[in-house]
Amino acid sequence: MSGHSKWSTIKRKKGANDAKxxxxxxxxxxxxxxxAKNGGTDPSANASLYQAISKAKSSSVPNDNIxxxxxxxxxxxxxxxxxxxxxxxxxxxxxxxxxxxxxxNKNRTSSDVRATLTKNNGSMGNPGSxxxxxxxxxxxxxxxxxxELIEMGINNNCLEIQEDKNSLTFEYDPKDFKLxxxxxxxxxxxxxxxxxxxxxxxxxxxxxDQFTKITKLIESLEELDDVQDVYANFDIEEKELESLLxx
Numbered sequence: 001m002s003g004h005s006k007w008s009t010i011k012r013k014k015g016a017n018d019a020k021x022x023x024x025x026x027x028x029x030x031x032x033x034x035x036a037k038n039g040g041t042d043p044s045a046n047a048s049l050y051q052a053i054s055k056a057k058s059s060s061v062p063n064d065n066i067x068x069x070x071x072x073x074x075x076x077x078x079x080x081x082x083x084x085x086x087x088x089x090x091x092x093x094x095x096x097x098x099x100x101x102x103x104x105n106k107n108r109t110s111s112d113v114r115a116t117l118t119k120n121n122g123s124m125g126n127p128g129s130x131x132x133x134x135x136x137x138x139x140x141x142x143x144x145x146x147x148e149l150i151e152m153g154i155n156n157n158c159l160e161i162q163e164d165k166n167s168l169t170f171e172y173d174p175k176d177f178k179l180x181x182x183x184x185x186x187x188x189x190x191x192x193x194x195x196x197x198x199x200x201x202x203x204x205x206x207x208x209d210q211f212t213k214i215t216k217l218i219e220s221l222e223e224l225d226d227v228q229d230v231y232a233n234f235d236i237e238e239k240e241l242e243s244l245l246x247x
Contacts, residue, residue: 020223024059027228029056029069030228031055031056032052033069033072033073034102035048035049037073047178050177050178054195055195058194083102084100084102086100086131087099087124088125088126088129090117090122091121091122091213092122092217093204093210093214095204096134097221098130098134098232099230099231100227100228100229101226102228105226113221116217117221121217122217130233131198133233134201135200135201136199137171137172137173137196138171138174138194138195139196139199140170140180140181140194141168141169142169142189142192143166143167144166145163145165146189149168152189153170156172156180159173171199177196197231198229200232203235204235205236207236210234211234211236211240214234218230
C-alpha cells in the first residue's frame with residue numbers, strides 16, 4: 001500500500017483530538033469554498049466541488065457546515081483571492097513529497113513549508129523535481145476485507161486493488177470518481193475514505209523507525225494552516241505498521 005494510503009489509515013485508527021479535528025474541518029470547508037468559487041456551487045456540474053464535498057463527508061464534516069459554505073459562495077460573499085499552490089520537496093531517506101496548499105499569502109506559505117521541511121531533516125525541491133513520481137488517482141478505502149467487494153471493484157474497471165489484512169484500497173481513473181463514489185455508497189459497502197489523490201508510481205520501503213520520522217514530518221506539514229494535502233512515496237511492511245498501531 002502506498003504511503004498516502006497507509007498514512008490516512010493510521011490517522012483514522014489513531015483518531016484526532018477536537019482541536020485537530022476542528023482544523024481539518026476548516027481546511028476541508030476552505031477546499032469546498034475555493035472549488036465552488038472557481039466552478040460554481042452545483043456539484044453535479046463541478047467535478048472539483050463534488051470531489052471536495054465527498055472528501056469532507058468522508059471525514060465526517062457535518063452537512064450543515066457544507067451547506068453554509070456553499071451559501072456563502074452562492075451569495076457572492078467575498079472570500080478574497082485564494083491561490084492554489086503545490087510545493088515539491090524531499091523528506092529524510094530520500095522520500096519524495098508533494099504539498100498542496102490554499103493560501104492568500106504565497107510568501108507566508110512558502111516560508112512555513114520550507115521551515116517545516118528543514119526542521120524535520122527535509123528540503124524544498126525545484127518545480128518538477130518530484131511530481132513526475134506521482135499520478136492522480138481516485139481512491140476508495142475500506143476498513144474491511146470482503147470477496148464481494150473485491151469483485152465489485154474488478155467488475156467496475158478498477159485500475160488497481162491494494163489488499164491488506166483488514167482493509168482494501170481501490171484505485172480508479174479520476175474522471176470516474178463521481179460514478180464510483182455513487183456506486184459504492186449505494187451498496188452495502190461505504191468507503192471510509194474517498195478522494196482524488198496523488199499516488200506514487202514507485203515507493204521507498206521504510207522500517208518502523210523511519211516511518212515514524214517521515215510521518216512526524218507529514219503531520220507537521222499538515223498542521224500548517226495553508227496546507228491542504230501532503231503526499232509521499234514511501235511504503236512500509238504490514239507487520240511493521242501493525243506493530244506501530246498496537247503501541
